[in-house]
Amino acid sequence: MEFSANNPVVKLCMQGMRLEDAGNYEDALALFLQAWEEATDDAEKFTSAYHIARRQTKPEDRLKWFNTGLQLARKINDDVVRPALPLLYAQLAQCYEELGEVDNAAKYNELAKQPTEAPSIKGPFFHGTRADLQIDDLLTAGGKSNYEADLIMNHIYFTALIHGAGLAAALAKGEGEERVYIVEPTGDFENDPNVTNKKFAGNPTRSYRSQKPLKVIGEIKNWARITLEERSKWQERLANNDGEIIN
Template sequence: MIGPDKKKLYPNENIKTVCYISNLPKRPNVEIGEYTYYSDNKKSPENFYDNIEYHYEFLGDRLIIGKFCAIAEGVKFIMNGANHRMDGITTYPFNIFGCGWEKVTPTIEQLPFKGDTVIGNDVWIGQNVTIMPGIQIGDGAIISANATVVKNVEPYSIYGGNPAKLIKKRFSDEMVEFLLKLQWWNWGEEEIFKNLDKLTSESGLVHFMNQSLDAGPFYHGTKADLKVGDLLEPGYNSNYGERKKANYVYLTGTMDAAVWGAELAMGDGRGRIYIVEPIGTIENDPNLTDKKFPGNPTRSYRTKSLLRIVGEVLDWKGHAPEVLQNMLDNLEELKRQGIEAIND
């Protein structure tokens, strides 16, 4: 099995308090993505549509809910039909009571209209949340219980309170940008099943980000005597220039670059090339990609996080002595001129 049947109303037949609401009978102007569920321990989750209030077909506003959303009991979607005319002295809706008062029935154009209510993908909405008309909630957002959402919610952010306000962002801006491009909810069933561990773990996002840059394997050249399981961290003196404290640890996806690292490293020991695994996100090394090789054909990277030693390359060949000496001479000349070879 690679997951529950997305076409079933109850994905787990033993739990009748949770149902996939995309499989309920269709309603006009309501769109719900696959795998989105509604949970209700007090009454049947099949009554989800009761939570959509003041939704009149003639107004044309839509409730759009994305895929893989988790909606708790008591959530209310207030639609545009709840709005009263607000440009007069009173907001009292005389017209709905008839008996002559219908003479002041407003036109649709005279009523406030906030547009569609749009809930993104992978959104978690807590118990008893109220979502006002025309609200847009971004992918990956979390709305805490009992919140009243009166303004749009940014992707991958946590909102709570009445009125709901930003509590915190779930990830850095860089990570959010990546996730919005990743759109894992659009993957096929097999792809999701294969990546479940990564989708539900803290390290998964780092894995996907690094893989999008380079799938590896990665190497680090040095003269340090290390063993599998050891961690490399920023803060040691650089191998180049004035040997300032390095803010990054450097790694590469090519053996040639790793060989240079091993040969040029400071220290008295022999050069070593280790296979490393980044624990945090990596980025292109600007010392090469910005200065020498646009597009990063050398697959040179750096990180402010740790690198874990996962193995050692024992059979590697160094550069010819004259080639190595030429590189050392060039580095020495840069040092003499006060030019840092590494912009760290």
Template sequence: MDIKFSPNNAVIKLCMSGMSLEDSGRMEDAISMFHKAWHEAKDDYERFIAAYYVARHQKESADKLKWMETSLKYALKINDENVKSAYSALYLNIAECYEELCDSDNAKRNYELSNSYKGAPTDEGPFYHGTKADLKVGDLLTPGGNSNYKAELKMNHIYFTANANGAGLAAALAKGEGKERVYIIEPTGEFEDDPNVTDKKFPGNLTRSYRSKDPLRIIGEGKEWAKLTSAERRKWDENLAENKGEIIN
């Protein structure tokens, strides 16, 4: 199964709307939005995500445990790199529920399972990098460029993704007037999950976003990815202008 995280997915849109309501302090409306996402979920991937957000708002530990285990059940049915990164966070939440319920044996077992899924990413790609720069096969992309999100910030890492649409979004948001390009790349050294997205809004690293201090070698150019509409571009520009969060560099 090859699943690609998409912000245009109807259930993910509902969950993102719920998160916006959370940020505004409208918790009851957020809860309603997450339940709507659960009822509209049509496959294991959507059920895994929706159940996670329903779980987060349960007042009783037993109810939170039930929903977290539901989320995990659907996540485990999906044999895909997009979802495996979430296992550690799900087991951790389940362990904490058992701890709150004074079930130390199950808490210990789930803490151990959570730890077993931590570590360096095992994603084998293919990997992509989005930019407006005109580059060629064999060129190396290196850290030290300015952030697309904070112009004054020099980046200590070079970023890439296994999601061509995510790279296309990065290309659309990149500074400059050049053509939007998505290059197929290979890391030349070790890489890690991008901490700016991992376990932030969504559990794990569903966007398969990574970063490295070593160069990325261009091995080709991608031709197909979802282009932003004018309305989507305006929305992203507005979100970036409003974003006051810190970048983990």
């Protein structure tokens, strides 16, 4: 599944989450179940199963759906879903605790504590900005956040999805042209904790960050730019987001 707001399953889940925010949990669950029925691959099924599990009121039903999500994650076994494993283990442990199954609860609590594997993805990677850069230029940490005033970022961020970098370019501060560069990490990197296991389980946006510089190795000239209306909606969402940035 290519993660996109235009993906039918992603769209249904996002609509469901907006209903949750409004306290309409019954209709939210109906949309998550619709997403499950319309899913066409294991990744879409994994996404919808996770959201269905969250909305179950009985621990045995949550257990069923979180187990379904776990089996799908193990089957997919890629950098998108592997970061979700500790979250799924923790949720399963909680279900077993509520059901009084102490041994299973302990087992999954231990699994949840295991260190998360570093991403194994090789790229290509992209970075969206309004800065005018040249081949071999280095993008480094230490810049101001686009999303929180006066916050100096300890990492440089990038993604394996062109449209994700395009969105970052559209939301970047400044008046320069929106640009998407092909970049190469010069050191270790990790899953971006600001998006991993937040709205969606795992790292479906394939977003990463590093304390080491990114080297510019090319530029993408054509990508699907968001409209002014879409940009306005994103800016509104960011303005209303009171979550703390993990720096």
